[in-house]
Each structure stands twice: as structure tokens, then as C-alpha cells.
Amino acid sequence: MSFTSQHALQPYWDLAVAPIQADALAAALELGIFEVLATPHTPAQLAETLSLHAPHTALLLELLWSMQVLERGVAPSAGDTAASYRCAATTLQYFCRSSAAFCGDAWLYRLHALRHFATQLGPLVRDGGKVAPYRTATGVNWAAAAQQQIGQEQRAVTMRAALSVMQRIAPFAAGATPLRLLDLGGGPGWVAIALAQAHAGLRGCVFDWPETVAVAAANIAHAQLSERLETLGGDLASDDIGGGYDLIWCSSVLHFVPDMPAALRKMRAALKPGGVLVCVQAEIAATPEAAARVLPYYLPMRMLGRAVTRQGELAQHVRDAGFARVEQYQASDFPMAPVQVLIAHTA
Template identity: 30%
Template sequence: MVKMPDPQSDFSVFGDMFYGAVASRLLMSAIDLAVFDHLEQAASAQAVARLLPAHPRNAQLMLDALCALGLLRKSQGQYQNQPPTSEFLVRGKAVYLGHWLQLADESWQDCLGGLTDKIRSGPGQAPPDEHWNAAAYCERFTRAHAATSLAGVARQMAAIVADAPGFDACRRMLDLGGGPGVNAMAVAQANEGLAAVVFDRPEIVAIARGYIDEYGMSARVSTMGGDYLSDDIGGEYDLIMVTDSLYYGDAELDQVLAKCRQALAPGGLLVGVHAVLTEEATQPAKMVLAMLPEALAGQAALPERGFLARAMARHGFAEISSRMAMVAGAPMEVNVGRRPAEA
């Protein structure tokens, strides 16, 4: 007689992983169909099916599943958006995140569609217009980045930067690789005496100027277009902020940090906030998975914790400190250093 197995582990984790894919596809289908636009007021499944339009029974099954995910609530057969859904997933709202999710979904679908082949054969060669650094992609990414910044990231970044020693005395700041400029605006709002410069590619700062004008910050936040690896970035800054952009090898990272040190006034601060990997590049799980499409395509990879502090030390920054902070539910490494005062 064969003894029945006595498993010591719980296999439900595999089901959780598998059904997570169902949840993400359901979310994206709801966004593509603009389901949430029709549920600011309570409505029946039949009414939603007519508006989409969609198959009545399948529309109800979808709405019930969205309730199961916590995106909708249902009472007496009527469906309505939950507060976060109303705030972030209804087109036309001030902070609509649908475009950000669709951009992420595109990169994931390309990855998932050929995941096994990519693992076997390597990244291959991406067409120039599909590279993550291509102008068209950068423009879409910048607008998506603006949405997430407005959704709370900018406020969190501003709190991190404002915690740096001597922040209240800073009067001139550079946001290097500042994208849409929303983070720079939030930092400027945290210090009434601070003027900020957003530096990024010319086509990116053109987008930033639109947000700066829209939110009435043009008197205190300006832009400068260029390539910070090769172009002048200005000088005499009391503070340089670099968020989520210094993902380079040591040679290019050293080039950027040398320019930052030179651009800072004596005693000026450099604050860097970046996603990093820990535990031999296996954690945090959210960041490992989020960067997988780009990493498998050979287009990007996250560094391990400590990369920026080591580089800052190589370039003579003083009073270097490092800590972890949560930004939009993900752990980020915060590094602060100071250009030594002139002897």
C-alpha cells in the first residue's frame, strides 16, 4: 500500500498568482470599455450593458467581478464606483490614471505574449521607435508620469525632499530629469522662497511647461531643455533633486554626478530618490516584477541598494545619508549628500 502524501506547504499561493492575471485583465478591459465613466451614479447591469454596449449577461458578470476586486459596490442590483475608482479611473477627472495603466499594459502584453521565447533566446533588437527612450514613448510616459505624480507621488516626493537638512534655507533648485515638472512644483510649494528649474529633453520640458502654466507656477518654476549627459545644466543651485532617473552604469553615473557637484553652490544638497533592488536582486517583489518587461527586452534594469551613495562618495560629497521611504506603495532609496563648503 502506498502511503498518501502529507504536504508541508500550502499550494494556494500558485492559484493567487494565476488569478492575479485575471484581475489585471479585467481591470484593463473595464478601462478600455470606459465602464467606470458610467457608474458615477448607481446603475443596473442592464443599463451599463446598453451604454457600453455589451452582452447583458456578460456585462453583469464583469460588474460582479469588479465588485469582487473592490472597484465597485453593489446594492439591490445597482452598481456604483468605489471612491478610489471614481477619483482615478473616470475619464476627464483631474487625476485620471487610465492612460498610465494602458501604457504599462502595452509593455506587459508584448512581454507576456512571448515570455518563454524571450527567456530562451534573449532580448533581441527592439525597433528604434519602440525603445523606451524613443521620443514618442517618452512623451506618452511623461504624461502618464504626470498623472501618477498628481495622484500623490509628487506630494510624497516633496515630503521626502523637505526632510533634507537645510531645505528651508534653499532658494534655487534643479530638478534633473524632472519630466512633467509636477514633482518640482510640489517641492516649490513646500518652500515659499524656492525657485525651481526643471531640466529634461526639449520635447519633455515642452510638456512640463504646459503643466507649470496650468497650475499657475510659472513665476517660480522654469524649464531648461537638453541632454544632461552632454549639455550644461546651469549652476549655483542650493539643491539638486534627482528622482527615478539615474539608472546608468558607473561611467555615465559618474559623469552626471560630477556635473551635479559642479552645479551645486558650496554647501548645496543633492537628493536622489530611486527604486532599488535588495536581497541579491530578488526584492522588493513589486519592483522586480514592474521592471521585468524592460529588463527582459534589454532596455533597463534596476540597480541594487547603495549604488548612488557609493557614487556620491566617489565624487566627494559629504554628510551622505541613506534611508528607505515608501512612494506610491513601493520602497524607494533616498540618498542625501552635500557639496563641501569651500575651504
């Protein structure tokens, strides 16, 4: 008998215990543990600093250590048996509020939103009906999201990923000037800001809901880019998005439009001859392993009636909208699930 092979039930036991790990991370964020553990502390020292229950604090820290969220050592002044803990490098970068790449609020939002949906799943499958969203999709709520979780994810993840994608776009990579960009559904505007900072000849516009682009305008002003970047508020489905653009950046926007082909035709019309659309969107892969990295995140959206295409469908929609040449590749350096990156040329 083998004592090293994994039982077929192990993946399902792992699913059952995953909420404990998620709640451990959530508790550490909400209690401010990571800010203190930027420097080594024993459990007793941490508990005294934050007025926590010392024995239970020790158990939580050991669990976080097992998750590689924390590193464990020995406190120099406390004896060989008193373990000290400190944040791992990734924790310092993304889960400490003092970091420019802090993403803790964004992670907590995802956790609570997905759990809110999960409690409805049985009744929805049994009885049908409508999903109760975690937050109603109003302009005010989109603006709040842009200010907090979307803003955090853009600064921590999407800005760098977008710059990587743009190095594949000849006019941007070569520093061609002038270059006019539309950041479509750009939320807090951090992607447009990053692209403008990387390309001195780029000017552009961030388009989103009116309340949301007010957040973008403030961020643009703070970055001292108001002379090069403007904002335009409206609804992609019904309002003018401008024209004469050399580049359109469109990331995870098409899930939310009522008519995807019509939205793509509008983008095609807004580009100059020779213009380029960069469309970044999650799609459902054909294999279970690859699909498993997308479907859990997007099941709530699909049950709300939002569009999540199967792999290859978005590229076909782009071609049908009149784009002459479409390049496509998968990227895993965007928030949450892997995405398909489509680079579509008007000629």
C-alpha cells in the same frame, strides 16, 4: 486533516488567474464603466447606458466587486434581488477621468508595456538578443509619455511623495530663501510645480529632453509659475545642466544614463557648497520578499541593459561622487515599486 491551510501551489494558481483580474480592470477602463458607476447602477442599467451585453456585464461587475474596485448594494427602485454597483473610493479617485488624480491611462500603459515584454521572455532567455521595446525611446515618445502616463503618475502620486520627502530637507522645510532647484529628468514638471507652490521663495529649472520640457513649459505656464520656473532641454549624459543649485531632485533618472558615476559627479558639480541632492531610485533588495516588489517591474529595463543597482550600491556611488554625507530610507509611496530615497549633502 486541516481544511483551512493553504496549499503550497496556491501562490502559483494565483499567478495564473492574475491576468483575468488585470483584464477586467482594463476592460472597465476602456469601456468607460467607471464614469457611469460614479453613481449606483444595476448591471442592466449600466448595459443599457453603454450598449453592453447585459448578462456578461453583470458577471464583470461581480468580479470587480470581488476585487474591491466596486461596492455592491441594492438598487432602491429595483427590488431586493437587483444588486447595484458603484465605484469604490479609490476607483473614483484614480480611475474616473473627471478626477484630477486620474491615473487610468498610466495604469493601462504599464499593463500593456509589461505584457509586451512578457511575450518575449522565453525567446530572450533561450536565444539572447535584444528586447523589442514597447515604444522607441525618442524625444517625441518621451514627450507623449510626459503628457499622458508620466504626467498622470506625477499628479496622482509623485507630487505628494516629493513634498513628503522635502520636509526632511532643512532649507526647504524651513522656507529658506532664496532657494534654487533643479528638477533633473523632470518630465512634465509637476514635481517642480508642486515644490514651487509649497515654497514661495523657490525658483528652479526643469531639465529633460527638449521635446519633453516643452510639455513642462506648458504646464508651468498653466500653473502661472513661468516667472519662477524655467526649462532646459538636453541630454544629461552630454549636455550642460546649469549650476549654482541649492537642491537637485532626481527621481528614477539614473536607470537611463550610460555612466551613472559620471552623472552623479555632474550633479555634485552643479550644486552650491552646502547643496543637497535628493535621489529617488528603485534598488534590488537582498530578501526575496522585498526583491519581488521590484524585480518584475524592472526586468524589462535590465534586459535592455539599463542599470538597476542592488541595495546600498547607489549610496556608495553617491559617496564616490564626492558627497560628504548620505542619508537613506525606503519609501513605498512612489509609483510602482518601493524606492530608496537618498539625501546627499555636499558638506
